[in-house]
Amino acid sequence: MSRLLLIAASAAALAGAAHAVEPDEVMADPALEARAHALSREMRCVVCQNQSIDDSDAALAKDMRIILRERIAAGDTDEEAEGFLVARYGSFVQLKPPLRPDTLALWFGPLVVLVAGGIGAAIYMRGRAPGKAAPLSAGEEAELADLMETDRSSSDRAG
Amino acid sequence: MKRVLFLAPIALFVVVLVVFFVGLRRDPSALPSALIDKPVPAFILPPLRPEDSRGFAATDLGGEPMLVNVYASWCGPCKLEHPMLMRLKREGVIIHGVDWKDTREAGYGFLAERGDPFVRVGSDQSGRTGIDLGVAGAPETFVIDKAGKVRYRHIGAISIEDWEQKIGPLLQRLRAES
Numbered sequence: 001m002s003r004l005l006l007i008a009a010s011a012a013a014l015a016g017a018a019h020a021v022e023p024d025e026v027m028a029d030p031a032l033e034a035r036a037h038a039l040s041r042e043m044r045c046v047v048c049q050n051q052s053i054d055d056s057d058a059a060l061a062k063d064m065r066i067i068l069r070e071r072i073a074a075g076d077t078d079e080e081a082e083g084f085l086v087a088r089y090g091s092f093v094q095l096k097p098p099l100r101p102d103t104l105a106l107w108f109g110p111l112v113v114l115v116a117g118g119i120g121a122a123i124y125m126r127g128r129a130p131g132k133a134a135p136l137s138a139g140e141e142a143e144l145a146d147l148m149e150t151d152r153s154s155s156d157r158a159g
Numbered sequence: 160m161k162r163v164l165f166l167a168p169i170a171l172f173v174v175v176l177v178v179f180f181v182g183l184r185r186d187p188s189a190l191p192s193a194l195i196d197k198p199v200p201a202f203i204l205p206p207l208r209p210e211d212s213r214g215f216a217a218t219d220l221g222g223e224p225m226l227v228n229v230y231a232s233w234c235g236p237c238k239l240e241h242p243m244l245m246r247l248k249r250e251g252v253i254i255h256g257v258d259w260k261d262t263r264e265a266g267y268g269f270l271a272e273r274g275d276p277f278v279r280v281g282s283d284q285s286g287r288t289g290i291d292l293g294v295a296g297a298p299e300t301f302v303i304d305k306a307g308k309v310r311y312r313h314i315g316a317i318s319i320e321d322w323e324q325k326i327g328p329l330l331q332r333l334r335a336e337s
Contacts, residue, residue: 046190046295059260060295063286088200088293090193124164 020057027069036069039078043068043085044095052095192301192312193293199227199301199309202288204281207258207266215255215281221307224333225253226300226326228277229289232258232265234297240316244276247322252330256280259289259297302326304333 021040027033037054043064045056053061053068064085071081085093097103136144194200199217206214220227228244230237244254256277258266263282270280283289292301295314302311311329313321 060286060290063290067290086193088193088290089295090190090293092190120164120167127164 020055020061021065022062025062025065025069027073032069032072035078036065036072036081039072039081040065040068042095043082044093046089046093190295190312190314192309194301194309195312196308196310198307199303200291202281202291204257204283204288207256207263207280207282208270208275209267211280215257215279217307219255219279220303221305223253224305224330225255225278225303226330227255227257227292227303229257229259229292229294229297229299229301230269231261231297232269233261236316237269237298238273240298241273241276243317243319243322245274248276253278257288257292258282259294260284260286300326302329302333305336 021037027036040054041052043053045051045053045058045061045064047058047060048056051061053064067084068081071084072078076084082094091097091100091103097106099107199220201217203216204214206212226247230240247254254276256270256279258269258280260283262284266282270277281288292299293312298316300313300317301309302313304310310333311326313326317326
């Protein structure tokens with residue numbers, strides 16, 4: 001039983017670390033490798049478009065991982081290394097799109113829909129609320145007073 | 160007011176319908192090149208053909224509108240596209256080739272066996288020039304204008320429709336540019 005648990009635990013631990021990086025790509029300096037690893041998780045593979053280059057087994061993703069590591073080894077900042085790929089493949093390779101005029105709809109579209117929905121809901125709720133009744137006319141007023149009087153006198157008798 | 164509220168969901172439905180109708184018919188792999196209207200980054204590729212003294216370089220671009228075709232011997236759609244490139248060569252279109260992520264032997268064997276549509280052709284074994292061009296896979300074809308700038312990127316094999324409706328007319332327009 002305990003052996004089974006151990007196997008399950010090691011399998012889970014391995015699953016957490018699973019990515020497509022091959023041993024020959026890993027940089028000697030762990031700090032630089034950590035930067036390259038973090039960066040490659042943010043870059044989209046252009047072959048299998050819903051994977052990061054860190055996850056993808058595509059040959060082109062491997063090339064892009066190696067390029068990132070070369071740039072970092074050459075002293076590039078994270079932004080410069082990312083910029084190298086963005087200059088060639090466009091913003092498409094960024095899994096987190098930057099805030100730019102052409103991405104405004106992407107960033108704020110949901111908010112606009114939420115606000116529009118809220119306004120619509122408010123209008124709807126207001127329409128459903130019972131409105132104020134119109135004041136009684138003189139005739140209705142007299143009729144009401146009459147009824148009240150009858151009611152009072154009848155309850156007096158009963159009391 | 161009531162009528163507006165009643166029609167709003169129907170109007171919304173129509174808008175969503177149009178968005179989906181247009182959006183779902185678009186090819187998500189058809190991405191514009193990051194290089195559109197920009198000069199091609201500098202590159203010098205070694206020759207692919209044994210008889211060539213030099214391969215293909217960025218300085219070969221420009222002068223006349225032309226195509227740059229990225230292919231590889233391992234690429235299935237490239238085989239389908241190849242007769243189209245031969246036809247364009249016969250029609251006088253200037254096509255340069257990049258043999259991408261391929262050995263020289265295999266890349267040259269592809270041309271020796273099937274015919275060679277290229278004016279200049281370079282061997283990009285490491286694939287780095289392809290990456291400089293923003294290539295995501297083979298085949299891809301770039302339309303280059305007289306100034307040597309990228310004007311269009313075509314992903315996948317060039318079909319007869321692609322040529323007659325997009326690439327051919329674009330080349331005609333580019334020839335008319337000064």
